[in-house]
Each structure stands twice: as C-alpha cells, then as structure tokens.
Amino acid sequence: MVIVGHFWVRKLSFKSLSCASSGGSKTSQHKIKTQIQYDPLRFQLSAFNHHKSIQNYAVKAVTVPSSELESEASNSNNIVDSVKNFMAVLYQFIYPYALYGQATAAISASLVAVEKLSDISPLVFIGLLQAVLPNSFMVLYANGVNQVFDFEIDKINKPYLPLAAGKLSFRTSAFIVALAAILGLGFNLMIGSPPLIWNFVVCVTLWTCYSVNLPFLRWKQYPVMASLLIFVCGTFINPIAYFLHMQTFVLKRPLVFTRSFIVFLLFMSFYSPGIALAKDIPDVEGDIKHGVDSFAARLGQKNVCFLNSIFSFGYLLFV
Numbered sequence: 390m391v392i393v394g395h396f397w398v399r400k401l402s403f404k405s406l407s408c409a410s411s412g413g414s415k416t417s418q419h420k421i422k423t424q425i426q427y428d429p430l431r432f433q434l435s436a437f438n439h440h441k442s443i444q445n446y447a448v449k450a451v452t453v454p455s456s457e458l459e460s461e462a463s464n465s466n467n468i469v470d471s472v473k474n475f476m477a478v479l480y481q482f483i484y485p486y487a488l489y490g491q492a493t494a495a496i497s498a499s500l501v502a503v504e505k506l507s508d509i510s511p512l513v514f515i516g517l518l519q520a521v522l523p524n525s526f527m528v529l530y531a532n533g534v535n536q537v538f539d540f541e542i543d544k545i546n547k548p549y550l551p552l553a554a555g556k557l558s559f560r561t562s563a564f565i566v567a568l569a570a571i572l573g574l575g576f577n578l579m580i581g582s583p584p585l586i587w588n589f590v591v592c593v594t595l596w597t598c599y600s601v602n603l604p605f606l607r608w609k610q611y612p613v614m615a616s617l618l619i620f621v622c623g624t625f626i627n628p629i630a631y632f633l634h635m636q637t638f639v640l641k642r643p644l645v646f647t648r649s650f651i652v653f654l655l656f657m658s659f660y661s662p663g664i665a666l667a668k669d670i671p672d673v674e675g676d677i678k679h680g681v682d683s684f685a686a687r688l689g690q691k692n693v694c695f696l697n698s699i700f701s702f703g704y705l706l707f708v
Contacts, residue, residue: 478551482565484532488525491627495524498628501650502635502642516639519580520631526573527589531596533566538600538607545675582638588630592622612684616665623661628654666697 499520503513536543536552543553551557557565570593577586595618599608608614632650636642669676669683670693676686685693 478556479565481549482533482536482551482557482562483529487532488528491524491528492521494623494627495520495631498631498650498653499635501647501653502632502640504647504649508640512639513635516635519582519639520585520634523573523576523580523585523589526569526576527592529569530566530573530593531600533562533569534597535600535609537562537566538602542672542675542679542681545678546672582634584630584633584638588626591626595622609683610681612682612687616662616684619665619668620661623664624654624657628657663697663701666693670694670697 496517499517503509536550537559540552540559543550547553552559552562573589573593574586577589598606599615599618601607608618628650632646632653633644637644666684669685670690672681672683673685673690675681676683684696688696
C-alpha cells in the first residue's frame with residue numbers, strides 16, 4: 390500500500406505542476422501540495438483501523454464459551470430422558486397385560502365374522518385397526534380411573550404402580566384418564582361405526598360406576614355386582630360389539646349371529662368368570678382394610694382359588 394500511495398502522490402504532483410505551468414498562483418499550488426501530502430496518510434490510517442476492527446470482530450466471533458455448548462447439549466439430553474421416562478411410566482399406568490388381553494379379544498371377536506378366505510382383504514385389516522385403536526383408549530380409561538380412586542388401596546396392594554409409587558401426580562393421572570375418554574370417543578365418532586360407539590359409551594359408563602367413589606356407585610365393593618359387570622362386559626358387550634362392527638359396518642352384511650360366533654360366546658362364558666374371581670385374590674389385604682368386600686375377602690383366598698379351578702376345568706373341557 391505504501392508503494393501504491395507514493396505512486397499516487399507522484400501522479401498527483403505531476404498534475405499540480407501542469408496546473409502551475411498554466412498560470413496558477415503560488416498559493417493555490419501550496420494548497421494542492423498540502424492536500425496531496427496529507428491524503429495518503431489519512432487513507433493509510435483509515436485502512437489500518439478498518440483492518441484492525443475486522444481482526445477484533447473475527448476474534449470475538451471465534452471465541453465462543455464451551456460452557457454454553459455443554460449446557461445446550463445437556464438440556465437436549467435431559468429432554469430426551471424425561472420423555473423416555475414418562476413413556477415408561479405411562480406404559481406401567483395402562484396395565485400392559487390388560488391391554489394385550491383386550492386387544493386379543495377384540496381381534497378374535499372381529500375375525501369370527503370372516504367366514505371365507507375370500508373375505509380377507511385390506512378392508513378387513515382396516516376394520517381390525519378401527520376396533521383395536523379405540524379399545525386401547527377404553528382400556529386405558531378403565532385401568533386409569535380405577536387407579537385414581539384406588540390410590541390408598543394400591544399403596545398396600547400394588548405399591549409399584551406409578552400413581553401409588555409417586556411417579557405420577559394425581560393431577561397428571563386424572564388428566565391422562567380424561568384425555569383417554571375424549572380420544573377414544575373421538576376416534577369412534579370419526580370411524581362412524583355404531584357398534585363401536587355404543588360399546589365405548591356403555592363400557593366407559595360401567596367402568597366409571599365400578600370405580601368412582603360416589604353414592605350408589607363404587608360397585609367394586611359389592612362382590613356380586615363387580616363379578617357380574619366383568620362377566621357381562623367380557624362375555625357379551627365387547628364380543629358382540631366387535632363382531633357386529635366387522636359383520637355390518639366393514640363387510641356390509643346383515644345382522645346375523647353365526648354358529649361360530651355362538652360358540653365363541655360359550656367359550657367366553659367359561660373364561661370371564663375365572664377372571665372375575667381371580668383378579669381380587671392378591672388384593673385381599675388392602676381390600677379388607679378399605680372396606681372392599683370382594684369374594685376373595687369374604688370367602689378366603691383358598692376357596693376362591695378352588696372355585697376358579699372349577700371354571701378353568703370347564704374351560705379346558707370346552708376347548
């Protein structure tokens with residue numbers, strides 16, 4: 390830049406001489422020379438300051454504190470871990486074994502309506518998905534509302550459950566239960582199958598009466614009422630609803646109870662009483678303490694196990 394600056398000065402001085410030879414005054418020549426002498430210095434100083442500011446900016450841009458990067462990485466890891474933990478707790482909250490059993494029953498009752506291999510089509514698989522998805526929300530609601538109102542009992546009988554163990558708050562559990570009811574009903578209304586809609590409404594109502602601690606409700610504390618509810622839902626309401634969904638809504642056939650479906654109902658009539666009797670056997674301690682008069686609490690665990698074995702023997706004979 391210095392060389393260029395000197396070359397620029399020489400060029401301008403040549404012009405000033407030409408101006409002087411054309412009759413300019415000494416005063417004008419002196420002003421021009423003074424301007425020429427100071428302009429390069431001003432140019433060099435401004436260029437130097439500009440280059441220095443760029444260097445300072447570059448240094449500031451490069452030097453990012455490592456603590457900020459580490460905090461951002463740790464925050465993202467904490468979010469992922471919290472989501473994983475919540476999904477694991479939610480998985481325990483919905484009673485996985487109950488979800489698997491109800492999904493299997495829904496699929497089995499729906500497939501009874503399929504009479505020939507030619508009936509199997511993508512439409513049938515869509516119908517199965519329509520039956521299983523809202524059923525999952527119904528199972529979540531039934532198990533969730535029971536945990537909410539059995540909070541003190543589960544501290545004794547099932548302390549590993551998320552609500553009893555303190556992994557879920559009461560407000561979060563109530564929100565999950567309400568959301569399950571809303572989503573289940575919403576999916577059924579979107580599907581538009583009348584059997585599925587009525588099945589969801591009736592079962593949610595019955596399971597609310599079973600668990601909610603209100604006058605004339607809390608049917609689980611009456612052994613006959615509780616067993617009858619489980620028997621009716623497992624043997625008649627759910628199977629008939631899923632069969633009619635596949636028969637009338639998916640396959641567009643008239644409402645006819647086929648011979649295979651009648652056999653299926655007889656099969657469930659031996660299976661459901663065993664569930665109704667056996668489910669309270671491990672919960673005797675908490676039920677007695679909180680006034681839930683189940684068959685296991687009234688008759689004793691051994692006697693209920695003997696009755697359950699009778700139903701199991703009849704179930705095996707039927708099979």
